[in-house]
Amino acid sequence: MKLNDITIKDIAERANVSKSTVSRVLNDLAIVNPKTRKTVLEAAESLGYQANVFARGLASGRSMTVGVVTQKIGSPFYDMMMQGVIQGFTGTGYSPIFVDGQWEQSTELDVIRTLMGRKVDGLILLGGDISQKDLDQLREQIPTVVVGKDVAGWEGQCVYVDNFSGAYDATQHLIEFGHREIAIVRGIIHHQDAIRRFQGYAQALADASIELDPDLVLDGNFTAQSGIIAVNSLLMRGKSFTAVFCANDMVAYGARLALQRKGIRVPEDVSIVGFDDQAESSYVSPPLTTVRQPGVEMGVVAAEGIVQLMQGGTCEFPVMNAELQRRESVARITSQ
Structure with a gap:
């Protein structure tokens, strides 16, 4: 007998019960005597029965799938969150469907429409840049959780770290090591993460009575290439700086490479700090000082x-800690 040919009738005959009893057990639709339930499940297992999830979904009105919109498939940080989502769904009966928003608002809306056309039961948005209005409308149509953003009015449906405090701690760490000329390569200028990280950087400077120099503020887009471009811009303008705070680790990798190409040593000549703590950051040369976002944990709690x-329930997500990981990419300034 082929596995796909096994029916409820076969299981009923093996367990010596009615087909309706088998249906109730397999679909968990009613209370069944524990002994009978065990007999049915053992019979199903012995026959190698595999539930037709699609058919079950048609009957119950559920697809048992959840759409997960990431922003960059292949990005180490988003990969961590996706792995967490997979872990969080283990044993729940739900399966994730991953799509890529590509950091484009129109693309993100398109893939969300595609997912809803496939009748997913819920949505998890990893990062993203769709408007507050679109998010609010989306929530009215389908259960939705946002990861990596603190959305106004979405208390209990957002999983995020304190980007402000993480950036503040990173900048303060550089200040404690004697740095005063601290450049920053921001992320996407209107992205909430980038805004909060810049605010944390600016506040740390203010608290140390260091005037923010607009010439040391450079725009990026969370990519390594933007780190290269930003550092090259500083060097071409002859702008003096002893440290660079980067919007994420990818930007930091690019910044380090740009410095290395010009014969500038890290950290002996210029210190670098990143944000995210990607797995590779412990092993680059020198190991990168960075702010750790618990990507896997964020994915797990979002799935749960x-x-x-x-x-039909509710969920409460605590603000997750962004912890500074001190490594060898920062050196102390002994003299100015």
Whole structure:
């Protein structure tokens, strides 16, 4: 007998019960005597029965799938969050469908529409840049959790770290090591993460009575290439700086490469700090001082939370800590 040919009738005959009893057990639709339930499940397992999830979904009105919109498939940080989502769904019966928003608002909206056309039961948005209006409308149509953003009015449906405090701690660490000329390569200028990280940087400078120099503020887009371009711009303008705070680790990798190409040593000549703590950051040369976002943990709690929402419950997410990881890419300034 082929596995796909096994039916409820076969299981009923093996377990010596009615087909309706088998249906109730397999679909968990009613209370069944524990002994009978065990007999049915053992019979199904012995026959190698595999539930037709699609058919079950048609009957129950659920697809047992959740759409997960990431922003860059292949990005180490987003990969960590996706791995966490997979872990969080383990044992729940739900399966994630991953799509890529590519950091483009129109693309993100398009892939969300595609997912909803496939009748997913819920949505997890990893990062992203769609408007507050679109988010609010989306939430009215389908259970939704946002990861990596603090959205106004979405208390209990957002998983995020304190980007302000993380950036503040990173900048303060550089200041404690004697740095005063600290450049920053920001992320996408209107992205909330980038805004909060810049605010943390600016506040740390202010608290140390260091005037913010607009010439040391450079725009990036969370890519390594933007780190290269930003550092090259500083060097071409002859702008003096002893440290660079980068919007994320990818930008830091690019900044380090640009310095290395010009014969500028890290950290002996210029110190670098990143944000995210990607797995590679412990092993680059020199190992990167960075702010750790718990990407895997964020994905896990997002998956657990969306399951609660889809089942008619509520969820509460604590603000997750962004912890500074001190490594060898920062050196102390002994003299100016």
